Structure formats: C-alpha cells, structure tokens
Amino acid sequence: MKRVEGKVVLVTGGAGGLGAASARMLAREGAKVVVTDRREDEARAVAQELGDAGFFVALDVTQESQWENAMARTLEKFGRLDVLVNNAGMGIVKDIETMSLDEWRLVHAVNLDGVFLGCKHGIAAMRKSNAKGSIINISSIAGIVGVGQFPAYSSSKGGVRLLSKSVALHCAAKGYGIRCNSVHPGYVETAMVEALAQAGGQAEKTRARMLKGIPLGSFGEPDDVANAVLYLASDESKLMTGAEVILDGGATAQ
Numbered sequence: 001m002k003r004v005e006g007k008v009v010l011v012t013g014g015a016g017g018l019g020a021a022s023a024r025m026l027a028r029e030g031a032k033v034v035v036t037d038r039r040e041d042e043a044r045a046v047a048q049e050l051g052d053a054g055f056f057v058a059l060d061v062t063q064e065s066q067w068e069n070a071m072a073r074t075l076e077k078f079g080r081l082d083v084l085v086n087n088a089g090m091g092i093v094k095d096i097e098t099m100s101l102d103e104w105r106l107v108h109a110v111n112l113d114g115v116f117l118g119c120k121h122g123i124a125a126m127r128k129s130n131a132k133g134s135i136i137n138i139s140s141i142a143g144i145v146g147v148g149q150f151p152a153y154s155s156s157k158g159g160v161r162l163l164s165k166s167v168a169l170h171c172a173a174k175g176y177g178i179r180c181n182s183v184h185p186g187y188v189e190t191a192m193v194e195a196l197a198q199a200g201g202q203a204e205k206t207r208a209r210m211l212k213g214i215p216l217g218s219f220g221e222p223d224d225v226a227n228a229v230l231y232l233a234s235d236e237s238k239l240m241t242g243a244e245v246i247l248d249g250g251a252t253a254q
C-alpha cells in the first residue's frame with residue numbers, strides 16, 4: 001500500500017517550487033491532489049501532469065470566497081478532504097526602515113491571513129469528510145529566528161508557527177482527530193531563493209554568503225521538503241501535532 005493511498009489533499013501555491021514538488025510526491029504515493037495557485041496556467045499544468053490524481057482549482061489564498069469555492073470544488077470532485085498543505089507564500093526584501101505599510105500588509109495577507117483562512121475552511125471540509133485530517137503549514141526558519149533584511153516575512157512566518165500550534169490544540173481539545181504541524185525549511189533551490197539571491201544585485205556573492213550559514217554546506221532540494229510533507233500527510237505521523245519540522249542543514253542549530 002502506498003503511503004497516502006486514498007487520501008485527498010489540497011495544496012496551495014502548487015504552480016511551482018515546493019508546492020509542485022509536494023503535489024507530485026503525494027500523487028506518486030497514492031493521493032488525489034487538488035493543485036491550487038493564483039498562477040493558473042502553471043498550476044493547471046502541474047495538475048494535468050498528475051493525470052486522474054490531479055485537479056486544478058484557481059485560488060488566491062487571501063480571498064475567503066475563493067477558499068469557499070476551492071473547498072466546495074474539492075468535495076464535489078473527490079468527495080472528501082484529508083490533508084491541506086498551506087504552502088503559498090511570498091517575500092519582500094526590505095528592512096524595517098524602508099518597508100511601507102502596504103508592503104507589510106501584503107506579505108502578512110498572503111503568508112499569514114492565507115494560512116488562517118486555509119486552516120478555518122480546511123477544518124470545516126475535513127469535519128464534513130469525517131477525516132482524521134492533517135494540516136501542514138509551510139513556515140520557514142525565518143519563523144524561528146529573526147532576519148534583518150525581511151522583517152515582514154519573518155513576522156508572518158513566526159505567526160504561522162504559533163497559529164499552527166493553536167490550531168493543533170483546538171482540534172485536539174475538540175476531539176476532531178485533525179492534526180496541525182508546521183514545516184520550517186532553510187534555503188531550498190526554488191524561484192523564491194533565486195529572487196532572494198538576485199535581490200542584492202550580486203547573486204553569486206549572495207549565494208556564497210547564504211551557503212556559509214548552512215553547516216551541511218548545501219541548499220535544500222524541493223523534494224527534501226516534499227518528503228517531510230509526505231510524512232506529515234501520512235498516518236505514520238499520527239502522534240505528531242503542534243510540532244515543528246526543521247529542514248535547514250543545521251542553520252538554526254548554531
């Protein structure tokens with residue numbers, strides 16, 4: 001039996017990077033996967049790659065009505081929801097002195113409001129499905145330690161960390177059988193990290209500086225995160241809730 005056979009998963013930000021890698025791995029391990037993103041063409045292509053196991057729904061995670069639609073379409077198509085991967089995210093590289101209030105709000109709208117809405121509507125859909133559900137929130141090591149260059153990203157990801165624990169405790173107290181955990185990657189090779197390296201205008205130098213902070217000496221690959229998502233999605237992690245999975249090559253162990 002495959003590791004998530006028969007489970008229905010919704011992944012946000014599934015058009016590329018960690019979301020697409022997670023969608024592919026979950027489908028390989030037997031799940032039906034609803035691939036969502038606001039980048040519609042790319043996310044639709046990922047869903048099509050998965051054949052019968054994939055289904056595309058447009059979802060901007062900041063819009064509550066789109067969450068309601070995504071959950072309704074998921075239940076209509078696959079009949080249930082077992083796993084939600086709140087993966088969509090963005091960052092703006094500006095320090096506290098240069099960031100505008102609108103930029104601050106935008107980062108929090110996507111990274112924190114989006115996860116709040118996901119947890120809220122995810123729990124409702126999982127309860128309708130009578131599922132032993134798993135909510136997996138992609139935070140960051142920037143949600144554990146502060147980062148001078150991007151305070152809004154760090155603040156929003158720190159919020160995701162404690163929101164996840166609060167959701168976990170609520171669901172446990174209610175006896176829903178729904179778990180909620182956060183995942184904290186360090187630097188992983190995706191478009192987001194490429195943009196971060198390019199932001200200072202000296203990509204090679206920046207990459208070398210980023211690598212210096214990683215004791216294991218290399219960036220992560222998207223499948224390093226997808227493997228953690230797969231574990232949390234599966235019943236293998238049935239004792240885990242309110243916990244943090246850190247995947248950073250030792251960066252925050254120092």
Ligand SMILES: NC(=O)c1ccc[n+]([C@@H]2O[C@H](COP(=O)([O-])OP(=O)(O)OC[C@H]3O[C@@H](n4cnc5c(N)ncnc54)[C@H](O)[C@@H]3O)[C@@H](O)[C@H]2O)c1
Nearest residue numbers: 013015017018038060061087088089140185187188190192
């Ligand atoms: N790559 C890393 O090193 C790294 C490290 C730590 C945490 N993360 C987190 O992992 C997650 C995935 O990042 P990634 O590296 O794959 O980046 P990415 O930029 O490749 O993917 C992010 C996806 O989120 C989508 N998105 C952005 N705003 C959205 C919105 N409002 N509604 C719906 N979708 C939206 C984008 O379209 C994109 O497809 C993010 O939450 C990110 O913060 C990434």
